[in-house]
Amino acid sequence: MDRLGTLKRGLLIFPSPVNTIVGIENAEKIYKAAKLPKSFVSLGDADHLVSRPKDAQFLGHVLSVWVRYYVVPPAT
Numbered sequence: 001m002d003r004l005g006t007l008k009r010g011l012l013i014f015p016s017p018v019n020t021i022v023g024i025e026n027a028e029k030i031y032k033a034a035k036l037p038k039s040f041v042s043l044g045d046a047d048h049l050v051s052r053p054k055d056a057q058f059l060g061h062v063l064s065v066w067v068r069y070y071v072v073p074p075a076t
Contacts (some may be wrong), residue, residue, distance in 0.1 A: 004033040010070035011038040014059055016048075021048040037070050 006013070011034045015027030031040045041062050046055035 001029065001032045003058070005035060007034060010066075012025050012063065012070075013038070013040050014043050014062075015040070016043040016046045019048045020043050035060060039066060 010044075013027045013031055015022075015024045017024045027040065031038060043050065043055060043059065046052065046059075050056050050059055
């Protein structure tokens, strides 16, 4: 957790409140420890492995937009 405060990268967290493998409280702790830029996007009722196509498509879409905004430098 201490290292999250010194991370010099964007952080995107995709928790699911119904995940029985890793509780959402873990995502909350990570989010609170991290500095900006950071985002917390709930996966609703997705399982831990994001096995349903609709959940995987949602995650992929959000991830691709987020990466373009926070990771890929803008074209000059």
